[in-house]
Amino acid sequence: MPIRVNLNGKIVPAEEARISVLDHGLIFGDSIYETLRTYRGRPFLFSRHFARLEHSADGVQLQLRWSKEDIRREVERTLASEPQGPHGEESRIRVMVTRGAGPLSLDTETTTDPSLIIIVVPLKEVPSETYERGVAVIVSSIRRSRLLAxxxxxxLIRQVLAFSEVKSKQTFEAILLTEEGYLSDGITSNIYVVEGNRLMxxxxxxxxxxxxxxxxxxxxARNMGLDVVEGLFPPGEMDHADEMFLTSTTREVVPIVSVDGKTVGSGRPGPVALALLKSYRASIAALLEEG
Ligand SMILES: Cc1ncc(COP(=O)(O)O)c(C=O)c1O
Structure with missing residues (x-):
């Protein structure tokens, strides 16, 4: 499946998709985005992603010119512009809104024309052996700022640099700490520590x-009777973990079996992660109907 691009409502071949070099998205990184995926060729939890896109837009004082239904329609049109692959390949969808083109000025009022860009690429599924064996992660040297987090x-320059650490250590993901040294999230995932019945x-x-x-x-997890605790946790919490795992749209629930080369728990994917992966997958069909 080729890359599909929708630029302000026009579906164009990726190599012909052009935006201005004066777009503040390029010059200042002044843009917001969402990453979605499909199941059975349909966008998954679109409404929740749109709500988060609206939250991001509010947070950077960007007026979204497109309604939820406008963006849903454009996502669906972009998906439909190529038939799904012969093996039912799923897609990864990036929805971006840039501030638009304007003079070299940080003033948001100097641009009037935000761009909506939708990029659809084939989803690289996590291989089943990865779920079976679990993954190694590192703690990144890059810290997560809590401001606008x-x-x-x-x-995304911090994420780009953290990813080069992941690559050089040949691990699956990196955990970022806050500037104060608490556990935050992965580069593009959330992280969890299990101790007994407690899910932190x-x-x-x-x-x-x-x-x-x-x-x-x-x-x-709450429905399974786990005691879910959200809070600020020092990295030492990982030393007592029975198990750990991470979650993200494109990777679902992935067991973590080592951090910085130190084994987590038994060094094998733990029962909580595997049970959550199973029930996550079992809930996909119902969640697809949520729209
Ligand atoms: C920093 C960060 N944390 C967590 C996530 C996971 O979010 P989601 O489950 O919505 O994919 C992402 C996704 O890209 C992310 O960028």
Whole structure:
């Protein structure tokens, strides 16, 4: 499946999609975005992603010119512009809104024309062995600032640098700490520590992005009778963990079996992570109907 691009309502081949070099999204990283995925070729939890996009827009004083139904329609049109692959491949969807073109000025009032860009690429599914074996992660040297942390802004230089640490250590993800040294989230995932019946996960105060997957998984965990605790946790909490895992839209629930080379729990995916992965997948069909 080729990359599909929708630029302000026009579906264009990726190599022909052009925006101005004066777009403040390029010059200042002045843009917001969401990453969604499909199941059965349909966008998953679109309404929740749109609500978060609106929250990001409010947070950076960007007026969204498109309604939820406008953006949903454009996402669906972009998906439909190519038939789903022969093996039912799923898609990863990036919805971006940039501030638009204007003079070289930080003044938001100098631009009047934000751009809506939707990019659809084939989703790289996490291989089943990864879920079976679990993954290694590192603690990044890059810290998470709590300021504007809940806004999905296109200024991602910290994430880019943290990702190069992940690559050089050949791990799956990196955990970021807050500037005060508390556990925050992954580069593009939320993280969890299990001790007995307690499921701990950093709270919004820890500068996390409130993951859509996190919301679903915490509901499932409460329904399973786990004691869910959101808060500020020091990294030492990981030393006592029975198990750990991470969640994100594109990766679902992935067990973590080592941090910085230190084994977590038994060194195998734990029962809580595996049970949550199973019930997450079991809830997908119902959640798809939520729209
Ligand atoms: C910093 C950060 N935390 C967590 C997540 C996971 O969020 P979601 O479950 O909505 O994909 C993301 C997603 O990209 C992220 O960028």
């Amino acid at each position: 809940d806004i999905k802004s296109g200024s 996960t950093p709270s919004p105060e820890a500068g996390i992005v409130a993951g859509i997957t996190r919301g679903v998984v915490l509901d499932l």
